[in-house]
Amino acid sequence: MQRRIFLRNTALSLGALSLADQKVLASFFQQQAWKMKTIRNDIGYFTEKGGTIAYLINKKGIAVVDAEFPEPAQHLIDELKKLSDKPFDLLINTHHHMDHTAGNIAFKGLVKNVAAHENSLTNQKRVAEQQKNEDKQLYPDITYVDSQTFSVGKEMIKTYYFGAGHTNGDSIIHFQHANIAHMGDLVFNRRWAFIDRTAGASIKNWIESLNKTLSTFDNDTVFIFGHAFDPEKVTGNKEDLRAMQDYLAKLLDFVGKEIKAGKSKDDILKEKSIPGVTEWQGDGIERGLQAAYEELTA
Numbered sequence: 001m002q003r004r005i006f007l008r009n010t011a012l013s014l015g016a017l018s019l020a021d022q023k024v025l026a027s028f029f030q031q032q033a034w035k036m037k038t039i040r041n042d043i044g045y046f047t048e049k050g051g052t053i054a055y056l057i058n059k060k061g062i063a064v065v066d067a068e069f070p071e072p073a074q075h076l077i078d079e080l081k082k083l084s085d086k087p088f089d090l091l092i093n094t095h096h097h098m099d100h101t102a103g104n105i106a107f108k109g110l111v112k113n114v115a116a117h118e119n120s121l122t123n124q125k126r127v128a129e130q131q132k133n134e135d136k137q138l139y140p141d142i143t144y145v146d147s148q149t150f151s152v153g154k155e156m157i158k159t160y161y162f163g164a165g166h167t168n169g170d171s172i173i174h175f176q177h178a179n180i181a182h183m184g185d186l187v188f189n190r191r192w193a194f195i196d197r198t199a200g201a202s203i204k205n206w207i208e209s210l211n212k213t214l215s216t217f218d219n220d221t222v223f224i225f226g227h228a229f230d231p232e233k234v235t236g237n238k239e240d241l242r243a244m245q246d247y248l249a250k251l252l253d254f255v256g257k258e259i260k261a262g263k264s265k266d267d268i269l270k271e272k273s274i275p276g277v278t279e280w281q282g283d284g285i286e287r288g289l290q291a292a293y294e295e296l297t298a
Helices: 002-013 019-028 070-083 098-107 118-131 203-216 238-260 265-269 285-297
Strands: 035-040 043-047 053-057 062-065 088-092 111-117 142-144 147-152 155-160 172-175 180-182 222-224
Touching (some): 053 070, 053 172, 088 155, 111 118, 203 238
Parallel strands (some): 062 088
Antiparallel strands (some): 035 043, 155 172, 172 180
16 A cells, blocks of 8 residues: 555656656656665665665764655654764755655755755756645755765765766765765666656766766775665676666667667667667666657757
C-alpha cells in the first residue's frame, strides 16, 4: 500500500512531464531499503527513495549532499542527530530533480546554507512554478557558476561544474580530505539513464564532462553515483565512469547511424538494445534513445 501511495504521489508531482515520461522516471525512484553506510573517514551515504545522499559528520558540523524526498530526508536527519549534536552547516544539491531536492524542505530552519549551481536553482524554481508547489521548496541561498569551496571542520568541500550533461546544472561535489566525489546523476551505474532535454541535457557534453572528471580526480577517489541498477553499487571507481562514458558514446553513435539509415523516430524508439552496450539494465532505454534523437536532429 505504501509503495502504491508513493508512486501515485510521485506521478502527481511530475505534472510537467508526459504520462509516458512519468512512468519511466518513476521507475528510477523505486523504494529501496533504508540504508546508511560509512565510506571513508567521516563520510557515508544514505539511500531510501530517490537519488543517493552523501553525508559528513565531524567535530565541527554536518554537511549533506542531496535530499531525496521529505520522508527519507527526515529519516536521515533523525539518524544524524543520534550520531552528533553538531549543527547542520551545509546542504548541497547536485541538480534540481525532485528525487534530489524535494527533501530540502525537511532541512528548513535546521541547515545554515543550501548551495547549488545557478542553473540548478533556475530549473528548480521553473519546475516548482509549473507544478504550483513553490511552498514545498527550500531553495539554495548560495549559487555558483563554475566552482565553489566550503569548509566544515577539517573537511574542504569543492564543487565542480563541467557544463551540460544529465541537465544543464549538474555539479560534482568533492570531499577533498576524504577524496570522495558525489557525481549526482552524471552516473547511472549500469542503469539506463534519464536524460532531461527539458533542462538542457547534452549527451555530447556529458561525455566530455566525464573526460574532465577522469582527469580531475585520481585513482584513489571513491565516487558516489546518483543511481545504480544494483542498489549495493552506488559507489565505485574510475572504471565505472569510463563504462558510463562508453554507454553514452555508443548510444549517440547508434542513434546517429539509425538516422542516417533513414529510420524514423518511432522506429528508433522501438529498439530494445544498443550495440556494444551489454551491462546496462532496467527500464527506460527509450528515454535515452529519444534524447539522442532529439539532440542529433535539433
